[in-house]
Amino acid sequence: MPEENIDILINAGWLIPVVPRNTVLRDCSIAIRDGRIIALLPSGEAQQRFSAEQQYDLPDSLLIPGLINAHGHAAMSLLRGYADDQSLHTWLNESIWPVESRWMSEEFVYDGAEIAIAEMLLGGTTCFSDMYFFPDQTARAARSNGIKCQLAFPVLEFPSAWARNADEYIHKGLALRDEFRDDKRISIAFGPHAPYTVNDPALEKIATLAGELDAPIQIHLHESADEVAQSIADHGLRPIERISKLGLLSPLTQCVHMTQLIDSDIALLVESGSHVIHCPESNLKLGNGFCPIDALQKAGINIALGTDGAASNNDLSLLGEARTAALIAKGVSGNPELLPAHEALELATINGARALGIDTDTGSIEVGKAADLVAIDLSGIASQPLYNAFSQLIYTDSASRVSHTWVDGKLRVEDGQLLHTDQSELVKKAQTWQAKIQAER
Ligand SMILES: [Zn+2]
Known part of the structure; x- marks a missing residue:
């Protein structure tokens, strides 16, 4: 026996x-x-x-x-298909930000996060990083559905239903950090939205606080050519140069997107030990360009993978994202040997764990x-x-x-079905939100 x-x-x-x-x-x-x-x-x-x-x-x-979706906006699942085929600038300014400002609430975020979490668990994602308003609600949804997550609480200069200004975003985010201090499945990071939505004083404050607290920072960076051009026009610096000067780059920094890179940008990543979160399908869909996997790999930079929100993807399948990452790496470089299948899986697992600082806990099947x-x-x-x-x-x-x-070790999906959530209820919730949002469009 x-x-x-x-x-x-x-x-x-x-x-x-x-x-x-x-x-x-x-x-x-x-x-x-x-x-x-x-x-x-x-x-x-x-x-x-x-x-x-x-x-x-x-x-x-x-x-x-378990797969690690290193960048997304879970609640945006309620806006899946709301606005497609637009440039990042138009999509944000004319579609997403207006609809968010009309509907943003605790309920919107909780319902949207639950729908996203269900989709992620069904697709094999066991940990995700999120950047969105009311991160306490996403945390609550993650906790009740038994998935791991890093909440990069958002910081922006403009007001939302969650906070009025950068100071209040930071204040609320730090309170969230205290609240979840002892939660083993949920960690809290700073989420300055992007260099173009946060001013220098707030970015400096974030750099100082993150350094003191040893907390990660996740930021959208070099997402589009416009962002880079605008930064040079406004600040005389490329976005990564600017945030580097403000002290935001460190081994705990997660730079999301990173298209439009030149050698000096890559050198800053190497020097700082910062991570790159590659979101190829969002970049493709918004026509933002390509993250140069070949050059980043050669420089020894850790590259993780994210789907971004469902409103710019439009699914949360990380295995699908790994496939796109592998295909696009080959297509853009003209080198079919680039990003072979086993490396694409590393992006979706162990590299994600390294980026989020949880690689001693997850990211590979190893004893312990x-x-x-x-x-x-x-x-x-x-x-x-x-x-x-x-x-x-x-x-x-x-x-x-x-x-x-x-x-x-807790079974969340069995035979392709969620064990602890009524999927038909989630579908009803999605349809109810769609009806409300569409009625006022
Ligand atoms: Zn994003």
């Missing part, structure tokens, strides 16, 4: 641990106790060694680490880490034949074949 008691044993046909790199294991098992991985071993041995309270036999499935895991069913016609599990995972529509998602 097996001697060691554990909570969960998962037996899988294929397993990609991400660390070590570019590795596919066959017929192996993960033993979980108290939400953490205590062993990773061949299934034959696992049956001899462990007695599990719950066992999952998934011989036709691939297990991967949290059991943040995703199973993908490879038995269907669109996954066959299976020469290479990485290839199937990244270059086919694998997000639609996610069958199980565990966060800290």
